[in-house]
Amino acid sequence: MRVTYKEVKADILAKIVRGDWGPGELVPNEMDLTETYNCARATVNRAMRELADEGIIERRRKAGTRVRETRILQAKFDIPVLRNEIEALNAEYRYSLVSSSVENAPDWLRARLQLPKAADVLHLICMHYADGNPYQYEDRWINLDALPQAREIDFSKLGPNDWLMSEIPYSEAEISFSAALADKEMTEFLECAVGDPIFIVERSTWHAEQAMTYVRLSHKPGHRMTTRY
Amino acid sequence: MRVTYKEVKADILAKIVRGDWGPGELVPNEMDLTETYNCARATVNRAMRELADEGIIERRRKAGTRVRETRILQAKFDIPVLRNEIEALNAEYRYSLVSSSVENAPDWLRARLQLPKAADVLHLICMHYADGNPYQYEDRWINLDALPQAREIDFSKLGPNDWLMSEIPYSEAEISFSAALADKEMTEFLECAVGDPIFIVERSTWHAEQAMTYVRLSHKPGHRMTTRY
DNA sequence: GAGTGGTCTAGACCACGTT
DNA sequence: ACGTGGTCTAGACCACTCT
Incomplete structure (x- = not known):
């Protein structure tokens, strides 16, 4: 089966949670992960982008992607009518x-x-x-x-x-x-x-x-x- | 210049804000918007997906995309260390x-x-x-x-x-x-x-x-x- | 069954920021 | 200068769900 961005995202998150990649550490770049997961770069990119949106990792051009030192806690409230x-x-x-x-x-x-x-x-x-x-x-x-x-x-x-x-x-x-x-x-x-x-x-x-x-x-x-x- | 997903997103949002597409109304499908904005479907898709994530629109396969009837107010708090x-x-x-x-x-x-x-x-x-x-x-x-x-x-x-x-x-x-x-x-x-x-x-x-x-x-x-x- | 969104691919160009 | 992420394209297949 084809590799989905959700699988990639879950696997990266699991590695972080397990401590394979600790806080502050550099995560492999997108091209490397493309080979690791045998999928297109866009797939890796979406997984990483969502992890970044959720405050798990930090991404900077040229500097690469790192696991956040201190997790930013985000509390999202839905305020209904x-x-x-x-x-x-x-x-x-x-x-x-x-x-x-x-x-x-x-x-x-x-x-x-x-x-x-x-x-x-x-x-x-x-x-x-x-x-x-x-x-x-x-x-x-x-x-x-x-x-x-x-x-x-x-x-x-x-x-x-x-x-x-x-x-x-x-x-x-x-x-x-x-x-x-x-x-x-x-x-x-x-x-x-x-x-x-x-x-x-x-x-x-x-x-x-x-x-x-x-x-x-x-x-x-x-x-x-x-x-x- | 090439059309960015941000431009597409901003324009769609502007149309909704102005009331061109009112609450509950159907928004054109991705292929139509692809022609409207003269860009790839993936670009339209990302714009729409983000609007959906933000609670502005609601998307369902086959049924299409609609402007939400009642905007869900979301308050996101960053709780720092x-x-x-x-x-x-x-x-x-x-x-x-x-x-x-x-x-x-x-x-x-x-x-x-x-x-x-x-x-x-x-x-x-x-x-x-x-x-x-x-x-x-x-x-x-x-x-x-x-x-x-x-x-x-x-x-x-x-x-x-x-x-x-x-x-x-x-x-x-x-x-x-x-x-x-x-x-x-x-x-x-x-x-x-x-x-x-x-x-x-x-x-x-x-x-x-x-x-x-x-x-x-x-x-x-x-x-x-x-x-x- | 058929229309719509969801996602993947392979390739490309570019912006940014580190070095 | 150059490596990395950011994004766009064009095409494809699939999953869901409405009719």
């Missing part, structure tokens, strides 16, 4: 708009999104429920200079995330995770106690060099975000 | 072993790592500092059935993570992020107040079907984990 996430738990999803107002962007938001002075933003507070239980508290700010049409949208039925995904399906974003304490207001919506630990996700979204939206998502106490690799 | 992370902040890294003891694995740990009854584990508490300030509190458990040589290691100089990376550089892992409150003991090490919100990272590591280690990392209040995409 909230409705799907909740329905995947066999729970019923419910959305509710708490408040909506046009405001002047506060300073901290202007700084974060690099907005001009006196920029108008749409400030939404929303709740997301799973089987009727509070799941996520959404504090959303939309840049009305960039998305003036947001003024006319009725967000009592359609969640801002769903609307934004339809307006700007592809965008640049910065995500960060952190921990915070539930404040007075949040305790009411999340049905928890003041001072409970809250897992926070923040996301700023950009499109065509312009800030579109910033959102701060506060999760019910005990929320975990998990991934395998 | 702590020393590197701290030194990247231009801070001096310092490590300290707080305690070390061989114990019988508590029930919650046995359940998590699927350990047999009466399994011995090495329990380490360590601190990591940046410029002398507490940065991370490490609560580490090592499965001594799988790694008996850990009994003989002096962890007062070498951090358990560094040692484990040298023993089992490649492994399966489960990572999770959550929020918790600082308890009495932690406040002393992290120099914070009881009830401060703490960002928690937990990681269970497996190798050859066997649990190697579980670690719970508690970060100083205010810690954030950030990524862009």
Whole structure:
């Protein structure tokens, strides 16, 4: 049978795992491996390229390919649309708009999104429920200079995330995770106690060099975000 | 000049972003695109494959290629070795072993790592500092059935993570992020107040079907984990 | 059965970066 | 200067899966 890039990749990885090629060591070049595995260079290349993408090896022209000294740990999280996430738990999803107002962007938001002075933003507070239980508290700010049409949208039925995904399906974003304490207001919506630990996700979204939206998502106490690799 | 897969990829993405091909719509097949871009099929294939890897499009034999209905948001975090992370902040890294003891694995740990009854584990508490300030509190458990040589290691100089990376550089892992409150003991090490919100990272590591280690990392209040995409 | 993507081959040229 | 990886080509066969 013909040699597949997956076989080559698995064999190279096995050699690294076994320690045949230790950290920092030079891996044979593509032409040599072509003979080792008796296959075309493109096959070896794809195997090596994927290993490099996964952070197992490091490749440099002329210098060759080496096993990485320290494995870069990569954790990839798939962040599904909230409705799907909740329905995947066999729970019923419910959305509710708490408040909506046009405001002047506060300073901290202007700084974060690099907005001009006196920029108008749409400030939404929303709740997301799973089987009727509070799941996520959404504090959303939309840049009305960039998305003036947001003024006319009725967000009592359609969640801002769903609307934004339809307006700007592809965008640049910065995500960060952190921990915070539930404040007075949040305790009411999340049905928890003041001072409970809250897992926070923040996301700023950009499109065509312009800030579109910033959102701060506060999760019910005990929320975990998990991934395998 | 020759057409590169990057150009093809960028152009296809631009068409999707502009809405020429909307969510759920069929994208032309590879042979057609080969003519559109006047290049080899392998070039189109690589462009499309990468877009599929990034969750932009969905490909199925015979059925063709479609723009994804709902973009899967993927957040990829590079988790560097702590020393590197701290030194990247231009801070001096310092490590300290707080305690070390061989114990019988508590029930919650046995359940998590699927350990047999009466399994011995090495329990380490360590601190990591940046410029002398507490940065991370490490609560580490090592499965001594799988790694008996850990009994003989002096962890007062070498951090358990560094040692484990040298023993089992490649492994399966489960990572999770959550929020918790600082308890009495932690406040002393992290120099914070009881009830401060703490960002928690937990990681269970497996190798050859066997649990190697579980670690719970508690970060100083205010810690954030950030990524862009 | 037939259309589509998945992959391999053999050869070629080129860009980069080390020497 | 030259060795290595990065990429493109043109053609081929195959695997999957929809109809």
